Amino acid sequence: MPGRSIGNLLLLALTLFIACLWAFPLYWAIVTSMKPEQDVITTTTFIPKVFDFSAYYFAVFQTNLGTWYVNSLVTSVSITVVVVFISMMCAYALSQIVFPGRQALYYVILASFMVPSQALIISQFVLMNQLGLVNSWGGIILPQLIVPVVVIVYKQFFDSVPKELREAAKLDGCGEFQILFRLYLPLNWGITTALAIITYIMAWNAFMWPFLISNSESTMTVTVGITQVDDAFGIKYARDMAVAILAAMPVAIAYLLFQKRVTQALMLSSGIKG
Secondary structure, three states: OHHHHHHHHHHHHHHHHHHHHHHHHHHHHHHHHOOOHHHHHHOOOOOOOOOOOHHHHHHHHOOOHHHHHHHHHHHHHHHHHHHHHHHHHHHHHHHHOOOOOHHHHHHHHHHHHOOOHHHHHHHHHHHHHHOOOOOOHHHHHHHHHOOHHHHHHHHHHHHHOOHHHHHHHHHOOOOHHHHHHHHHHHHOHHHHHHHHHHHHHHHHHOOHHHHHHOOOOOOOOHHHHHHHOOOOOOOOHHHHHHHHHHHHHHHHHHHHHOHHHHHHHHHHHHOOOO
8 A cells, every 4th residue: 555655664764764873873983993083183074084093003002902802701701601500500499499488589589680780889899809809800700690680581481391391300310400401401592592692791891890890901801991091192082982892893793693692682581570
């Protein structure tokens, strides 16, 4: 129908307009990073008159970007592995094993999901300081291991697995760890992959806690390290944009490669039932 076609075209045009608005800051950052510093200050052009990659050379060879990358990689991978592992075991216990206080523990986890992480920062910093973990990977990692939403998503999945599978495995002499890792885990590789990817992205993008716990460039993550790129003569916009783009690139690539899994994880976490 003509009216329907016009409506679809208008919807498409609106979608493209919104997409352009969303993408413009990213485009502007890339363009700025490829301009000479003088052009950034004196001219406003959507396409650089001269493509200058000196800002990227500075970011790679004259900053501690490599060290910051390693710190982010180590902490993000560690957080992801530990969070997925302990959340899976906790969710399995809450879902499949009957023990005193099980329901109360689940309510505590649900309640902790509602507590903003910023409310815990002071107590966490005091604790890390007492443990001597300031300016260390351990200090960055430990407070970020609390991710209640992963436990809740896993529990929702384990609740949906037929009880007969577990009972049959128990009759065959399997213990709880064997049932979890040989039966339940193969059934939820898709969910595990999705949760691992979203947890990794969250850990890589984390700023506030790594910023507070690290004041030495040797232990900073990349999101914190880029704040240290400055100049004695003021802000260098092209350099700042180049460093920011290089810092965000691993996560952007990971998202493009695994966007279906990321979307699945977001849908799982937003569709939690009590």
